[in-house]
Amino acid sequence: MRDQIVDDLQLRIPTVPLRLISQGAEALIFMTNQHPYLPAGVNPCDVDNPGKYIIKYRPPKPYRHPKLDKRITATRTSSEAKLLHKLYQLGVKAPKLIAIDAPNGLIWMEFLGYQLPDMRYSSLKNWLWLLERESDRDHPVALADNVKDCCNGIGRSIGVLHLHGIVHGDLTTSNIVLTDEATLKPSLIDFGLSSYSGLPEDRAVDLYVLERALKSTHPVYAEKYWEWILDGYHDVHEEDGKRGRKKYSETISRFKEVRMRGRKRTMIG
Amino acid sequence: MVDMDAFAKPGKPYYLALGMEGSANKLGVGVIKHHLGPLDENNRAEILANVRSTYNAPPGQGFLPRDTARHHRNWVVRLVEKALKDSGVKVSDLDCLCFTQGPGMGAPLQSVVVAARTLSQLWELPLVGVNHCIGHIEMGREITGARNPVVLYVSGGNTQVIAYSRQRYRIFGETLDIAIGNCLDRFARTLHIPNDPSPGYNIEQLARKGKHLVELPYTVKGMDLSMSGILEYVDGLAHDLFSGKKSKYLYDEEDGERITVEDLCFSLQENLFSMLVEITERAMAHVDSNQVLIVGGVGCNERLQEMMGIMAGDRNGSIYATDERFCIDNGIMIAHAGLLAYRVGYGNELEDTVCRQKFRTDEVYVKWRDD
Ligand SMILES: Nc1ncnc2c1ncn2[C@@H]1O[C@H](COP(=O)(O)OP(=O)(O)O)[C@@H](O)[C@H]1O
Ligand SMILES: [Mg+2]
Secondary structure, rough: OOOHHHHHHHOOOOOOOOOOEEEOOOOOOEEEEEOOOOOOOOOOOOEEEEEEEOEEEOOOOOOOOOHHHHHHHHHHHHHHHHHHHHHHHOOOOOOEEEEEEEEOOOEEEEEEOOOOOOOOOHHHHHHHHHHHOOOOOOOHHHOOOHHHHHHHHHHHHHHHHHHEEEOOOOOOOOEEEEEOOOOOOEEOOOOOEEEEOOHHHHHHHHHHHHHHHHHHHHOOOOHHHHHHHHHHHHHHHHHHHHHHHHHHHHHHHHHHHHHHHHHHOOOOO | OOOOOOOOOOOOOOEEEEEOOOOOOEEEEEEEEEEEEEEOEEEOEEEEEEEEEOOOOOOOOOHHHHHHHHHHHHHHHHHHHHHHHHHOOOOHHHOEEHHHHEEOOOHHHHHHHHHHHHHHHHHOOOEEEEHHHHHHHHHHHHOOOOOOOOEEEOOOOEEEEHHHHHHEEEEEEEEEOOHHHHHHHHHHHHHHOOOOOOOHHHHHHHHHOOOOOOOOOOOOEOOOOHHHHHHHHHHHHHHHHHHOOOOOHHHHOOOOOOOHHHHHHHHHHHHHHHHHHHHHHHHHHHHHEEEEEEEEEHHOOHHHHHHHHHHHHHHHOOOEEEEHHHHHOOHHHHHHHHHHHHOOOOOOOOHOOOOOOOHHHOOOOOOOOOO
């Protein structure tokens, strides 16, 4: 089935070499060395990895009604592209948008990340899993300062998004990547569920979703990671001044409420 | 490898457990048999009895705790007798008595715990309290042979995407407000359709006749989802339809035909199930799994199973689902999960058999697995 989908896409863009590198939650992710309109060997000057591009393809989902499917694919593709562009303008680290083909569900973007020592891709998830495997009581490398700094940075990025009225909508450790082996600078990716919202509720749910993803994916050290992320989140709000402080306290009190709701919900049957 | 036989009775090559479930409107009793050794393809659990009685509220109403508890009290003795008779097992040959400790509705849970405590003293058998959700998961794994699937647990009170790691069933996604079954049941009440055999089943039948897809809110939040806004919206549409309104949104935009109740059921299902399949797929991608197991009452829905199957196929994976004997709340799953726990040393003293309405899936330490 998957091969069929890949073949279909290749037929539609026959001159672009495609290598499937990952099947995400809803998209197929391809790597290509070809820029959509620059001649071979010429690359934009402001990309992390010249000559390496990602093509994110949202194929039709045959399980859902075609009408619903079209609506979802088109809105997600175009809203993701718009957001990538917006983040570029804001100077927030995220893959740079290179091209979009909304009707076909295609986004062309900058490649971010590198290969971890265990040969896996440098998503936050894979990195933490690697450190967690290497950790023991005497040497909890998963709790080292570089992890702390990285988590702070993630919290800051989320904070910046929220300060600009953007919610990510799908914060997990798969959707955060490390972009540089030396600095471990994190970047958010996967903006398909992102939206503009001024509601504390939406920001609170954004945080709640990430907290739970941490707890389920990284059960042993989740609490620490989360504390550090919140520290960074707090700091950018603080630096923003009065408005930021207000926003922060609104979001956090709502976040506690969302958490409570989860605990109070009755579970019958 | 976990030693599953550290507590076996000397000279006895098998275990027998009786399980009692009554956390919602179904009372179920089951008897299960395990042979010594770890369970696998060649050593399957044997279902010796699985009986159930369902309390149905009148159309337009939900089941109330008091009435449901009364139903359970009235039936529990008869069901236990029936299960024992079906199984051909002598009480003296049982190893333990398993009961649902939670989560669920207080009064019905309690009525079953009281019965279990009484029987345990009468028959001098140890008690094992079981988490209802763990019951569903373990039974689903045993019946389908799925080893380490992502589990979608969908029932009247629960909507969770679960995956196993480090001896716990961890919740990766869940509803932020109401459960899927609850959402369907409440819409059935709005439509005044019967609760027998179940509101969800009746919606499924109506949905099959629907052909226009009405646009509804689609509210996935990462691996979580929210359904109360959708219910409110579709309830509103139903009211407008019943009151004879002629608004534009009550006509299909393509063929101009008036939207029907069947169309609303169809659209609600398509919308909600797409969301469920999507969050399941998100969890599968996140934990790198291509098996999915659907458990819980809503898991009987054939459209949901079909959609999930297509998604899993596109990921080169497979779907595991069970039929209504195991999907819908039952006693056998409690017997099975309870027996797994018993075999690794779990048991409840009388004073810690108090039921817990909010017993979470990830609280249980899964000692019987170590993969
Ligand atoms: N810009 C990128 N650079 C490098 N890898 C990427 C990039 N975008 C996505 N990926 C890889 O593909 C995976 C899935 O991409 P994502 O955008 O999250 O799609 P989905 O919505 O399907 O989850 C990511 O977890 C990451 O491993
Ligand atoms: Mg993703």
